[in-house]
């Protein structure tokens with residue numbers, strides 16, 4: 138199928154993009170197009186105006202900004218995967234991004250696009266929430282910052298208003314932390330049935346700090362705080378980690394679908410959390 142017709146705009150600055158978005162009630166932002174174009178082709182959406190932000194250079198790249206990395210929303214997945222700053226200070230993001238689709242999709246798809254899309258089975262929201270990132274949103278009234286935990290509101294729904302743009306994601310540095318993203322799929326290059334994002338700081342053989350995020354265990358990414366609390370102070374051993382991981386499904390509401398029912402996903406969450414934390418701790 139081909140999409141319904143639309144007016145196409147390709148602004149070269151954030152200000153110009155916001156002006157166009159503000160002038161039209163039925164406008165949609167186009168980033169890498171990896172999720173939006175299929176939706177348009179199936180006519181699940183038929184916006185009158187498309188605002189292609191692919192030419193806005195200021196939205197691309199990874200910047201060292203003191204205690205945090207500042208990542209432009211239009212930074213493609215393949216840059217996140219290979220960027221030395223990301224590897225040094227937020228390795229969890231690189232590891233989760235490597236599991237997204239195939240190289241073609243990772244060259245077109247963008248970090249900000251994947252987050253704005255807010256697919257509960259998408260692999261990037263959980264690591265972003267686990268690392269305590271902040272989302273920088275631009276609108277006609279200026280810029281505002283929203284914690285990642287508040288950004289994801291529901292299935293495919295975020296704190297972004299129709300006339301706003303996600304411009305930057307600020308990820309606190311986790312230098313020296315171990316990290317792992319454990320993704321469970323039936324076939325390769327598929328969305329997560331369940332995914333677990335884990336980052337831990339090990340000190341003297343014990344877990345000093347832990348961050349764990351779950352993919353596809355609810356309509357939004359879930360922070361596994363019960364596991365994080367159970368891990369802190371424990372020795373970085375397989376036994377202690379598996380015991381803490383038993384709390385992984387606490388407070389989750391996983392979906393029932395053709396890939397598995399909710400109970401199966403709860404079981405997966407505990408097993409995969411054990412594996413992810415073990416790998417992150419190097420145990």
Ligand SMILES: Cc1cc2nc3c(=O)[nH]c(=O)nc-3n(C[C@H](O)[C@H](O)[C@H](O)COP(=O)(O)OP(=O)(O)OC[C@H]3O[C@@H](n4cnc5c(N)ncnc54)[C@H](O)[C@@H]3O)c2cc1C
Pocket residue numbers: 165166167168169170171172173174190210211236237238239242245246247248249250251253254258259260261297301302303304326327328329
């Ligand atoms: C075959 C295939 C396999 C895939 N497999 C996976 C997978 O295994 N795991 C995974 O996580 N993802 C997967 N994806 C999705 C991929 O990660 C996409 O990159 C991502 O979902 C959307 O990013 P995009 O840049 O293409 O955004 P687009 O498709 O251009 O936009 C997506 C949505 O976000 C909005 N949007 C985009 N950028 C902004 C912005 N800066 N501000 C405001 N709104 C914005 C758009 O309006 C649209 O609603 C797959 C995609 C394909 C085609």
